[in-house]
Amino acid sequence: xxxxxxxxxxxxxxxxxxxxxxxxxxxxxxxxxxxxxxxxxxxxxxxxxxxxxxxxxxxxxxxxxxxxxxxxxxxxxxxxxxxxxxxxxxxxxxxxxxxxxxxxxxxxxxxxxxxxxxxxxxxxxxxxxxxxxxxxxxxxxxxxxxxxxxxxxxxxxxxxxxxxxxxxxxxxxxxxxxxxxxxxxxxxxxxxxxxxxxxxxxxxxxxxxxxxxxxxxxxxxxxxxxxxxxxxxxxxxxxxxxxxxxxxxxxxxxxxxxxxxxxxxxxxxxxxxxxxxxxxxxxxxxxxxxxxxxxxxxxxxxxxxxxxxxxxxxxxxxxxxxxxxxxxxxxxxxxxxxxxxxxxxxxxxxxxxxxxxxxxxxxxxxxxxxxxx
Numbered sequence: 501x502x503x504x505x506x507x508x509x510x511x512x513x514x515x516x517x518x519x520x521x522x523x524x525x526x527x528x529x530x531x532x533x534x535x536x537x538x539x540x541x542x543x544x545x546x547x548x549x550x551x552x553x554x555x556x557x558x559x560x561x562x563x564x565x566x567x568x569x570x571x572x573x574x575x576x577x578x579x580x581x582x583x584x585x586x587x588x589x590x591x592x593x594x595x596x597x598x599x600x601x602x603x604x605x606x607x608x609x610x611x612x613x614x615x616x617x618x619x620x621x622x623x624x625x626x627x628x629x630x631x632x633x634x635x636x637x638x639x640x641x642x643x644x645x646x647x648x649x650x651x652x653x654x655x656x657x658x659x660x661x662x663x664x665x666x667x668x669x670x671x672x673x674x675x676x677x678x679x680x681x682x683x684x685x686x687x688x689x690x691x692x693x694x695x696x697x698x699x700x701x702x703x704x705x706x707x708x709x710x711x712x713x714x715x716x717x718x719x720x721x722x723x724x725x726x727x728x729x730x731x732x733x734x735x736x737x738x739x740x741x742x743x744x745x746x747x748x749x750x751x752x753x754x755x756x757x758x759x760x761x762x763x764x765x766x767x768x769x770x771x772x773x774x775x776x777x778x779x780x781x782x783x784x785x786x787x788x789x790x791x792x793x794x795x796x797x798x799x800x801x802x803x804x805x806x807x808x809x810x811x812x813x814x815x816x817x818x819x820x821x822x823x824x825x826x827x828x829x830x831x832x833x834x835x836x837x838x839x840x841x842x843x844x845x846x847x848x849x850x851x852x853x854x855x856x857x858x859x860x861x862x863x864x865x866x867x868x869x870x871x872x873x
Contacts, residue, residue: 505677506530509668513628521569525625526671532619532702536723539686539701540564542745543612547584549648550607554752555585557696558607559690567697569626581626585695597690605632607685608651609699613724614641614872617653617683617703620662623672623699629668641872648814651685657870659683664691674770681873683704704728707774708873712856717780721837721852724745726774726864730836733767734758734844740769743850749787755848757792757840768792770838773852776803777861778831782813783851784839785823791807794841801834809838818847833857842868 507528539545541562550558560583567582574580584607616658617639619744624631638658644648650656655728659679667673690696707726712718721727723744732740736759742749749755757765779801786793799813812832818824818841831854839850856864 501543505799506674506708509671509673510666511668513668513670514627516569516571520702522566523627523737525669526668527637530619530621530674530678533621534627535618535702536613536705536728538611538613538615538617538701538705539609539699540612545612546610548608550584550604550605551563552693553584554587555579555586556581556583558584559701561607561609561696563698567625568621577858580694581696581697582682583625583695585627585630585692585746586690587648589693593760604689604691605693605759606690607688607700608648609688610686611686612703613701613705613710614682614684615705616680617661617677617701619702620678621672621698621700621702622675622696623698623700624667624669624672624684624695625672627697630695630698632667632692632694633709634664634666635662635673635696636660636664636689636691637675638687638689639679640684640687641682641684645698646685651687660689676873677703680871682868682873691838699810706871706873707864709861709868712774712864713861717855719851720773720777720854721771721850728772730770730772731754732769737846743769743847744771745849749785749848751787751845752792755787755789755846757846758844761844761853764843766840766842768838768840770836771850772836773834774856774860775864776833776835777854778827778833778855778857779812779837779852779854780831781852781853782826782828783823784818784826784847785849785851786818786820786846786847787823787847788821789846792818792819792845794818794845794847796842797847798842800838800840801832802836802838803833804835815842815855823843
């Protein structure tokens with residue numbers, strides 16, 4: 501689907517002239533970037549194969565930080581770029597020196613969490629004259645852990661998410677996706693060759709109900725299990741989504757930190773759980789937040805799309821750089837959870853342990869079937 505509201509970038513960027521290399525980077529506020537990046541390495545994503553990575557490795561596509569550019573960085577193959585870059589394609593002979601219309605390079609990407617894709621960004625940052633002429637993206641859902649050979653088998657049916665589309669150099673090329681299906685893998689194509697710095701795949705996690713049922717008790721708010729951030733009071737220093745990423749925080753900006761409040765209010769995050777659930781235990785972690793952790797926190801729940809919030813963990817003192825554990829008084833039924841911190845600061849992770857209710861499990865299974873699972 502082509503969304504006319506999303507800016508399109510084509511053509512070369514100017515050669516690098518010194519100074520900040522991002523000063524002339526072309527980008528836009530895409531309407532889907534508030535969603536989780538399903539191709540985040542922290543969720544387990546990987547670039548599992550590519551037909552060519554002569555100049556720069558395919559794994560660079562999924563680095564979480566923006567691509568860097570060092571004008572003096574050369575190796576024995578030429579300029580070293582922070583992205584995935586293939587060699588220049590050639591024709592079959594001196595009489596036919598140009599690649600054919602069908603010639604292209606490809607990379608296979610395993611999503612970190614299967615899900616419904618709402619938007620894709622293929623960023624050609626620093627590829628000013630060596631970016632692909634066009635790109636296309638296909639997707640598929642396969643069970644288990646398929647190998648590259650499994651994915652490339654002739655009987656695998658790929659769904660086109662981004663048709664062959666011209667793109668621009670040194671630009672964040674964004675595409676809205678309209679495919680109400682659950683996908684596990686992508687095939688990213690560049691026509692006929694060139695370089696892409698970063699890939700971002702924005703969407704909603706669609707977990708496997710059979711896996712969650714087998715786990716029994718699990719983290720109901722975790723991104724990988726289908727939890728999501730619905731809203732937050734402040735995203736100044738870091739995204740609220742960091743609080744439900746896998747694993748422990750490993751540095752300060754791997755959590756959620758707000759700006760300093762100068763009023764009498766407080767900051768908060770609201771979450772939607774994987775489905776209607778029964779919560780039994782809570783972890784609030786302030787790892788690596790030492791002089792800027794939240795001073796106090798409380799937890800409230802809601803069962804349904806509207807209605808009042810009910811406090812289940814009263815305002816409680818938090819310690820810096822500490823994981824706090826709380827066993828609730830009985831099982832708390834909820835679809836949404838809100839954490840309030842006082843007055844500001846941050847937390848690194850929120851974990852909500854419990855299991856799906858029968859109703860929640862049935863709804864999740866029905867959604868899985870709707871998405872082709």
